[in-house]
Amino acid sequence: MRLSHWAAIGAILAAGGLAAACKDVPFAPKWDADWTVPLPLTPINLYQTFGHLTTLPPSTTAIIPDTVLQQDLDQAIGQVLKQDIKRAILRLNYVMTLPLLGTDTVFVAASRADLTSPSAVRIVFPIALAQTTSAGTDVVDTLAAGSPELAMLEDAASDGGSGTLYVEIRGSVRNPSGTQSVTITTTDAIGLSFQLTVRIPMSK
Numbered sequence: 001m002r003l004s005h006w007a008a009i010g011a012i013l014a015a016g017g018l019a020a021a022c023k024d025v026p027f028a029p030k031w032d033a034d035w036t037v038p039l040p041l042t043p044i045n046l047y048q049t050f051g052h053l054t055t056l057p058p059s060t061t062a063i064i065p066d067t068v069l070q071q072d073l074d075q076a077i078g079q080v081l082k083q084d085i086k087r088a089i090l091r092l093n094y095v096m097t098l099p100l101l102g103t104d105t106v107f108v109a110a111s112r113a114d115l116t117s118p119s120a121v122r123i124v125f126p127i128a129l130a131q132t133t134s135a136g137t138d139v140v141d142t143l144a145a146g147s148p149e150l151a152m153l154e155d156a157a158s159d160g161g162s163g164t165l166y167v168e169i170r171g172s173v174r175n176p177s178g179t180q181s182v183t184i185t186t187t188d189a190i191g192l193s194f195q196l197t198v199r200i201p202m203s204k
Helices: 003-015 018-024 075-081 148-157
Strands: 030-039 061-063 068-072 087-095 101-109 123-129 137-144 164-174 189-203
Touching: 030 075, 075 148, 075 189, 087 123, 087 148, 123 137, 137 148, 148 164, 164 189
Parallel strands: none
Antiparallel strands: 030 189, 061 164, 068 164, 087 137, 087 189, 101 123, 101 164
């Protein structure tokens, strides 16, 4: 992120509504600023997921343990999400160096109950896991302005909102080979890093 973007965000947080105040200035210069919010995801320990096996037979499949994580929208994050968001980009980086495959989905919602409710407004982010290098692989999705998912983020950060986002990953991991076993150790895991980058208009 450029230094000017950091300065812009800092000005919003320090002044508590600078952007809103500048709406009364018709010729104030305007630009877009990006702000990145990390969202919680814990690594998936493969040894535990596969029931403490150290050798995965061909075509073995295991369900990822169900874990719900909570991200409180503190003053800084909440202030950013209260702005007029033009778009939001979700990026998940995962590292899985073993020859495995996975069919998984990350869910983001404003309440724990909404994570599992098909009728609720929630972010549904499908991920097809495959073997990676140690640098991992990025999976990206974009939320457009005016979308229900983006409105859910803004509502959660509003004064009457939940003030919290809940994040969960569900799915499975498997040995895709029909003939070869895969050896794992007690520390083998799928590394996960998940973040949300929002773009907001700024005025000076």
